[in-house]
Amino acid sequence: MKQQAYYRNIWDNDNDYAVDDTYLIVNCTGCQVMQSRYVANSVRNDYFLLYMVKGNIRVQTGELDTSMAPGECIIFTPHLPFYFESAGDQELVYVWVHFSGNSADEVLKSCGLPTGKVYYLSGMEEIIQTFQSLFRVFSQRDLFLQLDASQYVISLLVFIGRNVQKSKLSSTNLTNRIESSLRFIHENFHHPLTLQQLADMEHLSVSHYRTVFTESLGMSPYEYILLQRMNRACDLLRNSRLSCADIAEMIGYQDQRYFSRLFKIKTGMTPHMYKKRKNE
Incomplete structure (x- = not known):
């Protein structure tokens, strides 16, 4: 064109x-x-x-x-x-x-x-x-x-x-193909997860697993795992007195600065700003 x-x-x-x-x-x-x-x-x-x-x-x-x-x-x-x-x-x-x-x-x-x-x-x-x-x-x-x-x-x-x-x-049928790995993600998102590990659970190649996952949920496995982590972080920031460093570690990040950077990208504010705003 x-x-x-x-x-x-x-x-x-x-x-x-x-x-x-x-x-x-x-x-x-x-x-x-x-x-x-x-x-x-x-x-x-x-x-x-x-x-x-x-x-x-x-x-x-x-x-x-x-x-x-x-x-x-x-x-x-x-x-x-x-x-x-x-x-x-x-x-x-x-x-x-x-x-x-x-x-x-x-x-x-x-x-x-x-x-x-x-x-x-x-x-x-x-x-x-x-x-x-x-x-x-x-x-x-x-x-x-x-x-x-x-x-x-x-x-x-x-x-x-x-x-x-x-x-x-068609997404219902697709979701059935990744049911086991989805449940595993929800139970283990705070641990390191690899595409190969998730794909093996569904007996699919990595590329096929990524395609089925994205078509089913509208986002990549990485984006989905990140979403679970950030949602949990928001919950802890709202409802606990844990430090940002403790929360970062609880959802799978040893580097608090890296966690803060990802959090700001997803929410538009730092964890400290989010916690302060929710407590006002």
């Missing part, structure tokens, strides 16, 4: 508008193509849907801190800062659309799509075709621009929602 961008207001190359007098409106759309490192750090008033076509990016927004690969998409929340950067110097390609409207929330809820989450979608060709149709509508710029554009955005959201629904229906 080629780099391109289209704007509702051609006199404003930002088109960052929160609209409340129209059902759904598309502010801008396009395709980003970069051959070198790319960084985006912003906050917008409208919804921002990003779909990865090629390359990888690291994404941070709200409590989310993860990587995205081709076939994955995210809808950034209005008024919430977001940051993403490309991984290395590989070519990066993603398509995007910004939209707003007094029913944007309702449409997203109807499609079962909370913002600020990464979704894996099958059917890249269909998604790209929808975006190309959206680009064509903006190129024509006739009286039906917004009606047509809104229609294609709703089609995208419905397509994503159906993918998510199918994934949830």
Whole structure:
């Protein structure tokens, strides 16, 4: 795909508008193509849907801190800062659309799509075709621009929602494949755990185990283990008088500084700040 961008207001190359007098409106759309490192750090008033076509990016927004690969998409929340950067110097390609409207929330809820989450979608060709149709509508710029554009955005959201629904229906069967290792993680997350150890419990290769785990729970085994540790740390910080060093050791970290760094990445504050705020 080629780099391109289209704007509702051609006199404003930002088109960052929160609209409340129209059902759904598309502010801008396009395709980003970069051959070198790319960084985006912003906050917008409208919804921002990003779909990865090629390359990888690291994404941070709200409590989310993860990587995205081709076939994955995210809808950034209005008024919430977001940051993403490309991984290395590989070519990066993603398509995007910004939209707003007094029913944007309702449409997203109807499609079962909370913002600020990464979704894996099958059917890249269909998604790209929808975006190309959206680009064509903006190129024509006739009286039906917004009606047509809104229609294609709703089609995208419905397509994503159906993918998510199918994934949830199949996740039960996938979770059965990793039931033993999941139980083991919950009982032993405070001990060192390896992917090989967990994969052996389910009689799967490491790569297959990682794939099944991620498809089932929407996060990698490492991210899941980290989540259990940080949740336990929050619980201990709220409800005990243990020191941060003691809590770090209890959840599996001998290095308190490393624990504090991870905790801040996940919660946005240090353990000391979290404990102080909860006790106020």
